[in-house]
Amino acid sequence: MTAIRIEGLHKSYGGFEAVHDVGFTARPGSVVGLLGPNGAGKSTTLHVLLGLAAADAGSATFGGRPYADLEHPSRVVGALLDAGGLHPGRTGRDHLRVLATAARLPARRVDEVLDLVGMTPAAQRRVRTYSLGMKQRLGIAAALLGRPEVLVLDEPANGLDPAGMRWLRELLRSFAADGGTVLLASHVLAEVAQVADALVVVGQGRVVADGPLDDLVADRSLEDVYLDVTATTEGVR
Numbered sequence: 092m093t094a095i096r097i098e099g100l101h102k103s104y105g106g107f108e109a110v111h112d113v114g115f116t117a118r119p120g121s122v123v124g125l126l127g128p129n130g131a132g133k134s135t136t137l138h139v140l141l142g143l144a145a146a147d148a149g150s151a152t153f154g155g156r157p158y159a160d161l162e163h164p165s166r167v168v169g170a171l172l173d174a175g176g177l178h179p180g181r182t183g184r185d186h187l188r189v190l191a192t193a194a195r196l197p198a199r200r201v202d203e204v205l206d207l208v209g210m211t212p213a214a215q216r217r218v219r220t221y222s223l224g225m226k227q228r229l230g231i232a233a234a235l236l237g238r239p240e241v242l243v244l245d246e247p248a249n250g251l252d253p254a255g256m257r258w259l260r261e262l263l264r265s266f267a268a269d270g271g272t273v274l275l276a277s278h279v280l281a282e283v284a285q286v287a288d289a290l291v292v293v294g295q296g297r298v299v300a301d302g303p304l305d306d307l308v309a310d311r312s313l314e315d316v317y318l319d320v321t322a323t324t325e326g327v328r
């Protein structure tokens with residue numbers, strides 16, 4: 092199975108350093124929460140990891156290889172970045188068919204993932220008629236298409252109702268129980284604390300706490316750590 096390893100990562104936009112010396116590992120069989128307030132550098136870290144932005148320094152790899160070097164990326168990594176970027180006139184099923192074809196995956200896998208995310212009843216509807224939560228489920232279906240070993244999810248619970256959030260937690264727990272690696276970025280402490288084995292807390296582009304969830308909670312109230320980092324970044328950007 093495939094681990095995610097990020098080491099000494101730096102990324103600036105213009106003169107602004109969005110990510111400063113970020114490093115952590117997400118091991119197979121675990122859910123790692125990347126927690127931080129708005130603007131902390133979570134999405135930037137994920138963009139570099141997925142080859143959508145170039146690092147200024149450091150490395151971000153899957154099983155030792157950068158995303159761009161993966162032979163069959165969709166079989167290694169499934170990603171959900173944001174629920175936008177969907178063709179509004181396409182049906183949910185057609186959206187997944189296009190992705191499956193591009194990744195050379197069998198069409199029947201589309202129906203499997205639609206079922207996995209509970210979207211079979213809405214599969215023939217156009218994406219423009221979907222609620223935010225339905226778009227999020229479709230995005231998760233897309234991430235699962237290639238039966239990846241790793242899931243990289245940016246704020247996947249956005250728009251999900253309580254039942255949807257519970258469903259997502261169970262999905263991620265069972266993915267990790269099967270040996271998969273999950274990296275989950277969120278700005279909501281309660282959301283990640285309920286599903287993660289380990290947390291990487293970031294603020295202003297830096298890692299401020301990192302470790303098994305139980306240790307972080309035992310060491311000092313996780314809520315205090317997160318409140319501190321949130322307070323120091325409030326109003327900065």
Ligand SMILES: Nc1ncnc2c1ncn2[C@@H]1O[C@H](COP(=O)(O)OP(=O)(O)OP(=O)(O)O)[C@@H](O)[C@H]1O
Nearest residue numbers: 104109127128129130131132133134135136278328
């Ligand atoms: N393409 C870009 N160009 C310029 N600045 C950027 C770009 N992407 C991100 N930034 C800046 O980098 C910082 C980190 O942004 P990032 O999106 O990584 O934060 P985040 O932790 O994902 O926040 P959120 O919780 O709001 O999603 C922010 O100050 C943001 O304005």
Ligand SMILES: [Mg+2]
Nearest residue numbers: 133134135245
């Ligand atoms: Mg973000």
